[in-house]
Amino acid sequence: MKTTFDTQTIEINPTGENFTAYIDGKNVNIQILRAANGRMDLLIDGQRVTAHVSSDMAKRWVTLNGQTMMLTKTSGAKQGVRHEHAGGLIAPMPGQIRSVSVSVGEAVKKGQTLLTMEAMKMEIRIQALKDGVVKSVSVTQGQTVEREQILVEVE
């Protein structure tokens, strides 16, 4: 089975009772000692490795030696998931719009606060990344927004 995480492609193949992983032109031997409840005890080329793994849609959470990493499964063509839109400012986290300071057509300067939102008791300022003109404002005061929702576009 071939899978791509972000830009890395890896192929897992069963070999009798064990597996091999093909990655970067090399084969790695894997033996599963135990796999249950989101945890795997493995021998990778003879080295004991314990990994906790969880999945949520395309995301994979992996903990190894106490370090947690997040990987994103992609089709392999895309360079990961894009988090910015051209000139569009997106919500960094879910929350509520507290104030909108600009309207469509208004000229704004780099660093100017365009709107503020509140999340987890914090006030967050959304500021212009460049000088420009407001192309669209997609939210109103009091509105609840989701993470990565586009709030305002500047061009």
Next chain:
Amino acid sequence: MKTTFDTQTIEINPTGENFTAYIDGKNVNIQILRAANGRMDLLIDGQRVTAHVSSDMAKRWVTLNGQTMMLTKTSGAKQGVRHEHAGGLIAPMPGQIRSVSVSVGEAVKKGQTLLTMEAMKMEIRIQALKDGVVKSVSVTQGQTVEREQILVEVE
């Protein structure tokens, strides 16, 4: 759905978003507040009840208010699962037969040690429940036995 545990029969019926349990000629209202991972938070006739429940074949393990009980699902006709066989002595737990002191046809007295087994580092004596004659010996020294396996019969 009608279920019998040991000798008690209970019928669970959905009523809209909730349930009723019919037992001993009475109806009890049940509301499920949450049910996940083997744990249920219920309102039973308005009273908050938290139960942990696990199943293993016909056995149901239930913990309520810190007390754990084991129930056995039956067809309803039987009076629970029988743990004794007429004159037959069964292994109280899994283990290994250490010695067999009697043979078929031998007369034995109540309390006489018929065989010994070892389990979890303990020596357990299997003794005659009544005076009688050994009808069968089903195990030999060194043999591993399962819980409730018949070891010897006296009649």
Next chain:
Amino acid sequence: MFNKILIANRGEIAIRIMRACRELGIRTVAVYSDADRNAQHVQFADEAMFIGDAAPKESYLNADVLIQAARNSQSDAVHPGYGFLSENASFAAAVESANLTFIGPSADSIRAMGDKVESKILMKKSGVPTVPGYEGLEGYDDFKKAAKKIGYPVLIKAAAGGGGRGMRVVNTESELKEAIELAEREALNAFGDERLLIEKYLAEAHHIEIQVFGDKHGNFVHLFERECSVQRRHQKIIEESPSPLLTPELREQMGQAAVNAARAVGYYNAGTVEFIFDPNLSSFFFLEMNTRLQVEHPVTELVTGLDLVHWQIRIAAGEKFPFTQSELHQHGHAIECRVYAEDPSTGFLPSTGRLLQFIPPHGPGIRVDSGFATGDEVTHFYDPLLAKLIVHAGSREDAIKRMKNALNDFIVHGVVTNIDYMRAVLETDDFKQGKVSTRWAETKFGEWNVPQPDLHALIAAALADVVFVGGRAQSAVSNETDPFNPWKQTGNYRN
């Protein structure tokens, strides 16, 4: 003693208070907002009352509804926990007016200490050293003048508040105006009071606080210090006791100052007097008094062997605090790490989502206070504190090692946490030597880079898709069978 206590809070602290109630044989009533219907604290309580919508103002900050819930459930006391209404004098007064006991100090004590302006003036009068600064200013020009006199950097903070909200460090005059506006708005929003005060910002300051206890019979003791200097965005993340900086003499002086502060406002129940400590001057300045249980109270519990919540309840019920100062001692060393759902690589922005795995560590000397379990949702409505991880060991060195191992064993999947970040902090020489000041995380520790997945991580992620088909590693519908047979999925790959 009380028969039933309503806990006007949520999350880990609600559960922690309920544990104490259970141990004292007192029934517990949880309250919950719409977002918390299935929260752990609701499941943990003997009874639970719905109090309104998810937004705090509609539920956990709604005094009337909370008091009504206490009356409807026939509770005889209310424990406010920390945050929310815990330092709201009107709430404390309203609880007492409803013939319920408020488990905390009197409304007057809260009021006296809650106002950062008034309390600072009172402390000056009582001979408790305070940070140079000004109170009662009005209008931008006054602030500008004051800041100039004090000298930049200055600190602007809410007169009514605490916990870093409504607080801004201002480095130059050009930042002053917007900082005041933002702080006023946050203060108004968080505390319903937009007044601010301005102080000298001490760059190399350590945050050292003293736990105090007073009973209703006029007895006061302190339970020694907590060093809380590891902070990000003025929020504590790692606390410990004893402080690696204090000499026995300084500890004694600060303890006495804290008791004096408490006595000045006729304090009873648990409280914390926060000081700024300047290691170069070996001087301490009164910062504020928190008139409630602190988040970091467990480190004090571990080194003193006292259960602070038990004593909060007992004192509220009129019991005398049974120990004199000389009977209290610090044993060993305790450290707390606050595990937050936040991303250190994006300026500690909160992270929300469903907890796919939530496995706290355990073992000798390890305590975890948490309000979450696997499968729970971390929402954006409330504080992103997932758990408090606290360790106790014979020495500071052993406690640090124990904490590093405990952080290593703490598995959280589904939201980004600060676990790796905190372990990296513990591994610095500055932390080991006790040199971390309150601005250290921003100025010295620097940027945090997320560890990049290595070969083993890629293999594990890819293998999980093969091995756990239909199990944990896949949220799509499939043919999971018996979740109690760990081998069913791996078929003949079993070793």
Next chain:
Amino acid sequence: MFNKILIANRGEIAIRIMRACRELGIRTVAVYSDADRNAQHVQFADEAMFIGDAAPKESYLNADVLIQAARNSQSDAVHPGYGFLSENASFAAAVESANLTFIGPSADSIRAMGDKVESKILMKKSGVPTVPGYEGLEGYDDFKKAAKKIGYPVLIKAAAGGGGRGMRVVNTESELKEAIELAEREALNAFGDERLLIEKYLAEAHHIEIQVFGDKHGNFVHLFERECSVQRRHQKIIEESPSPLLTPELREQMGQAAVNAARAVGYYNAGTVEFIFDPNLSSFFFLEMNTRLQVEHPVTELVTGLDLVHWQIRIAAGEKFPFTQSELHQHGHAIECRVYAEDPSTGFLPSTGRLLQFIPPHGPGIRVDSGFATGDEVTHFYDPLLAKLIVHAGSREDAIKRMKNALNDFIVHGVVTNIDYMRAVLETDDFKQGKVSTRWAETKFGEWNVPQPDLHALIAAALADVVFVGGRAQSAVSNETDPFNPWKQTGNYRN
């Protein structure tokens, strides 16, 4: 300090030792039998070595294989834990001969104390009070005469052993012969030595033991007592420290006697001197010395604040024990309950099976040392100890309350446990008043009746079949989908 330690044990104690190693920065090597391939202690270690078949003789009691495993893994020390080969002098000697450090006392000390006959004679010589009785008897007639002289009831026990194996109380002469035969066989099987000794059986005896520590530089201290009188079948189930019976004077005398006992055999590392204490006479008698870590060591760790396993390792590495007797103190009160897979309603017969749910409690002052997790199999090959539940609180009264709540929160499904039984013991007036002697459980507490399922239990069981179709509550194959969506099963029944 060591680089790598092989732990020649399994279960909770192997994990507990590995935690200490991790904290000291030492790599760990687990060993496992065929039955333990997937055991928690194997998963917890840095490395793991297979040592043989499930039967202890073929694996955990096989000294040659264990030493070979230590050499193959390039370990530089071996920790034996408790049980198995921990008190086997030949093993200790063989470990040292293989140029590995044995983390425990010298083979000579083990040998001197391991022989119940020789050690009793040595203690008599050293002025440590011993129980009236006879050693070195041969043949039934000698035993019969000795028993008559002492007066029934008498206690027969293995000269080589401990932990209740090979031990029999004999009430009348008619029981004597079979008791000797059984005890000899058990002793031979467990210790490879069938010699027995006979003693007066003290009916109202309390079991009080003193933890001692010696280093390799001739320093000795004791870490106070543990009261271990709650026993069934001569096996401890509940232990605590301090003992509710001891006065400071008696504590001091017993501590001194224990140190004398240790000194008499040139002891180093952790050891425990067990005494029988007669509350009517206020007298104590030497019972035996256990030359290893005890199961119940955590209660001592909690009241003294010392990590006993850390100190075992440090002392084995040649460090000096850094505290003098006067620097050691008891803080608060600690209780341990041993959670066994056994059925109190059938004479404590072990219970085996797969753990369908295994949810240990947590919270302030609660510690759990366990070698099991949900999904694990409890087999008949080894000791049925599922977990040690240990609490620490300010007072004995608070500790009892804390323990009752912790037992309440401990969920174990799949095997029968003694949890309910232990909670019932804690609720008796005798326990509360510290009056429980070693025979109390059998003679006073009486028969244990399993709680009968009530209406709510029936409803919960029946409802689970409806709600959890395909989930936890059903072992048959069905259409479980996403185990992380708790609502998928309940469909529109969700509230």
